[in-house]
Amino acid sequence: MNRLNFLQYGLLGLPLAMLGIPLYVYLPTYYAEQSALGLTAVGSALLAARFADVITDPLIGWWSDRYQSRFSRTLQILVASVLLVIGVQQLWLPDLTTLSWWSLFFWSFVTYLAWTAVQIPYLAMAAELSTRSHTKTQLASYREGFAIIGVVLVLILPVILGLEHTQSEFYAQLFALFAFALLIAAIVLTRLPKPITHHKPNLVFWKTALRLWSEHPQVFHIMPSYFLNNLANALPATLFILFVSDYLKLEEYTGLFLLIYFSAGLLALPVWIRLSKRFGKRQTWQGSMLLASLSFIGVFFLDAGDLNGFLIVSLLTGLSLGVDIAMPASIQADITQEVKFENNHRPPIAGLLFGIWGMLTKLTLALAVGMAFPILDWSETINAQDNTILWLYAGLPILLKLIAWRLLNRQA
Secondary structure (H helix, E strand, O other), X not given: OOHHHHHHHHOOHHHHHOOHHHHHHHHHHHXXXXXXXXXXXXXXXXXXXXXXXXXXXXXHHHHHHHOOOOOOHHHHHHHHHHHHHHHHHHHHOOOOOOOOHHHHHHHHHHHHHHHHHHHHHHHHHXXXXXXXXXXXXXXXXXXXXXXXXXXXXXXXXXXXXXXXOXXXXXXXXXXXXXXXXXXXXXXXXXXXXOOOOOOOOOOXXXXXXXXXXXXXXXXXXXXXXXXXXXXXXXXXXXXHHHHHHHHOOOHHHHHHHHHHHHHHHHHHHHXXXXXXXXXXXXHHHHHHHHHHHHHHHHHHHOOOOOHHHHHHHHHHHHOOHHHHHHHHHHHHHHHHHHOOOHHHOOOOOHHHHHHHHHHHHHHHHHHHHHHHHHHHHHHOOOOOOOOHHHHHHHHHHHHHHHHHHHHHHHHO
């Protein structure tokens, strides 16, 4: 594969990444402030849709595998992209005067379902486009590099447009940009070389999963490390705004911290790719875990108003951002491609395994909220005299990353 192919594959990561901050951070507040629904109704509708979304990932992955010989991965992505545009349009540009709990839940569920139906075959393609291990690393890195650009674009767009994320005009402009980028990227993806496909359909869902578990348990070996490391990433992500605004008292610099963090991740990604080629993927991923853990120690030396100190922490922790996502996905793609059943038949399992992968990701995000907020509510205060948020924001993530590092070390 050449660089053009990597760009063709990675481009879709940009519009998909544009969804995260608006859907998870901006919209709940926007609905609560601008519609007749209260915080409880908005929160419960979105939570119900996200809960339903968690259990769909493995099923969509299995379906993508089963029918890919007749309904290719790229065609699946293209059709799901159209549905995703419809769902996002209904969420970002609703009629706020008639918005109900059921409509919010329905369109949230449709959007999450379509997002998953795009994401899983997209991830699975990285395991099928090439048999070369380093090529899969490059594919994952281009994908995550474009994803970081998408996040940064969403962060700076309000400044470029001169609009707030509580204004409907902002969502109108953002939707136009997202829809254009998504459909172009989905079409560009169809121009890639044909991936390695499987013409024999896999078994029914539960039989396929059980057979993998009994005959090829190695495909699940890095999932505990991935789960713990992802939970370690989800906790500070969940608490970031609270930590900056209530503990550091630096709310006006939130955008700057995020920009530094994501920019560092983007700039460091090519270096991590070269390191993985020289030292190996597992060792490189472990190195990123240790770097992030050491960087998070700096949080314990910060006081309220310490702008420069947290800028340094944001820069150092951001260096591990891209590789922390790209490297484990590339390792999983390698493992997926190695699996064979009897008679050397390669079953179409990439979608199922990345569906489980997506489910684990969503579970860590839900668990982070479920752990952190009740504990903070119990502590009753967030300030420089209370260390509860420090241990949730940095202490527990450091511990989880070290456990994930140890588990991965034992499997090497």
